[in-house]
């Protein structure tokens with residue numbers, strides 16, 4: 001049975017410049033589409049603009065030229081507050097470096113975006129957060145402070161946090177960069193389950209060939225351009 | 230909605246930086262505490278001085294005064310107008326007007342039901358001599374309605390022994406000036422012989438002693454019932470030398486004095502004219518109190534501003550993460566304003582408590598003065614408005630101290646922070 005492909009992300013003529021110290025173009029004429037339920041990886045040499053692209057797509061960086069449509073919403077026309085709401089509800093982001101709030105426990109870190117969204121009562125959010133931690137095999141860390149866990153564990157906490165609001169799209173900037181192959185495998189399958197359960201779209205920057213090969217599609221970048229869709 | 234999370238984050242930040250937070254809130258504590266102590270003490274003192282002067286001063290006083298005759302015969306001659314000629318003949322002496330106020334009953338009855346008036350007390354002033362063997366002491370016997378004087382002009386505050394009621398219950402009673410009693414070695418229960426300028430001798434029974442703190446008053450003045458004073462002055466029941474008005478609102482005093490002069494052709498002086506220097510004293514004391522308190526709070530505000538500014542630099546990463554996970558700039562701003570308010574709330578409430586405690590200590594500290602025989606400790610005003618006002622002011626100050634750093638935090642670009650690592 002062929003399912004109709006539902007469009008989620010549409011990027012047209014995206015260009016990005018940095019002006020400091022001299023003007024350089026880091027993204028050149030980027031055009032591509034993502035569909036709901038797609039598992040896509042982005043590969044490319046260091047410095048080719050992968051992180052820069054993700055920051056723009058995640059609505060955090062608004063200093064660009066071009067058009068981006070997410071779930072039918074034209075991002076370049078939204079206010080900052082509106083973008084924050086979109087980010088909160090529709091986008092899960094895993095940073096290249098795992099950023100947690102140091103004063104809060106692992107569990108609270110995972111719950112935070114859901115508490116902000118306020119769609120579910122607190123106890124339900126807590127229950128969900130523990131579920132996500134279980135899926136990543138770190139539930140026993142729940143009550144620890146974010147500063148008391150290892151790098152790989154932090155990265156998994158950050159992944160759990162990206163999943164908590166069951167977003168339309170999860171963007172990851174080398175989310176498995178700090179993980180051993182067994183844990184990387186766990187994360188790969190976890191993402192896959194998200195697709196099956198919630199029809200989530202995955203856009204993952206990775207240097208890991210094995211990881212990339214198992215995704216539906218690889219976007220290859222070089223020097224600020226997409227050279228292979 | 231998400232407000233609870235924002236508050237929780239703010240609380241966690243404040244708790245994580247408890248040392249700095251406590252120091253910042255101590256500034257507020259100090260400012261508010263000083264504000265409360267200063268206000269309570271200063272206004273208490275003002276109240277005391279009000280008691281000294283204002284409370285026993287009538288708001289409007291109607292009296293009779295001997296005035297120069299307004300029309301000299303020469304001025305009635307149109308051949309010699311005053312603007313062309315210097316009048317040398319000014320020989321008509323002041324009229325020997327009755328020292329009783331004309332139509333005093335009319336004035337009292339006309340104004341008793343006036344909405345502006347709290348109460349009216351007529352008085353009879355009679356010149357007497359206190360007699361002790363062959364010694365005659367100059368004196369002034371004031372006939373009053375004791376209970377009304379106590380109600381309206383705090384007369385009872387100056388009665389040392391005995392009470393205004395004792396005087397009311399004894400038509401032949403007298404509340405003697407403490408200075409007189411001392412000079413003549415008289416005590417309560419004794420009779421004091423007196424003589425009036427016409428040579429008539431009479432005796433009154435001492436039911437109380439009176440002390441104003443002003444020696445020249447206490448050595449002369451005594452109080453009796455109106456009828457007794459009228460008889461001492463050799464006059465009848467319609468005779469009054471003074472009518473004192475107490476108003477609900479002192480602001481009407483000037484207007485009312487003018488009205489009385491107009492309607493009844495009497496002399497009337499209002500409290501503003503009688504005590505012009507007093508108002509200035511009070512407002513300057515208030516001004517100093519406010520200026521000092523506000524300065525202290527502003528200093529406290531700078532403390533909070535500093536701490537929050539530092540905190541925001543330390544929390545750059547957290548702010549970036551919050552924003553990346555969907556907290557908006559206004560959410561971040563609110564988090565930091567909550568922090569400021571938390572610090573303000575902590576410092577402010579401790580300040581209010583400390584102020585209250587210190588005020589109690591001052592309130593119980595002994596303070597004895599001749600001027601106010603009934604006052605034994607420092608006067609302190611526990612007006613709840615000081616606490617409400619102080620609390621509000623603490624929160625407003627901390628809000629503004631927190632606002633600028635919070636706005637800065639709300640503008641932090643998360644990408645810059647995340648990329649910079």
Ligand SMILES: Nc1ncnc2c1ncn2[C@@H]1O[C@H](COP(=O)(O)OP(=O)(O)OP(=O)(O)O)[C@@H](O)[C@H]1O
Pocket residue numbers: 018019020021026044045046047048049050051052053096648
């Ligand atoms: N703030 C900035 N100002 C100027 N140039 C920048 C800035 N941030 C990044 N760049 C440049 O933009 C280019 C793309 O950087 P980006 O971080 O997107 O690379 P990347 O593909 O994610 O690399 P990596 O795989 O190492 O993470 C790089 O050449 C980098 O030097």
Ligand SMILES: [Mg+2]
Pocket residue numbers: 050051052096173
């Ligand atoms: Mg990168």
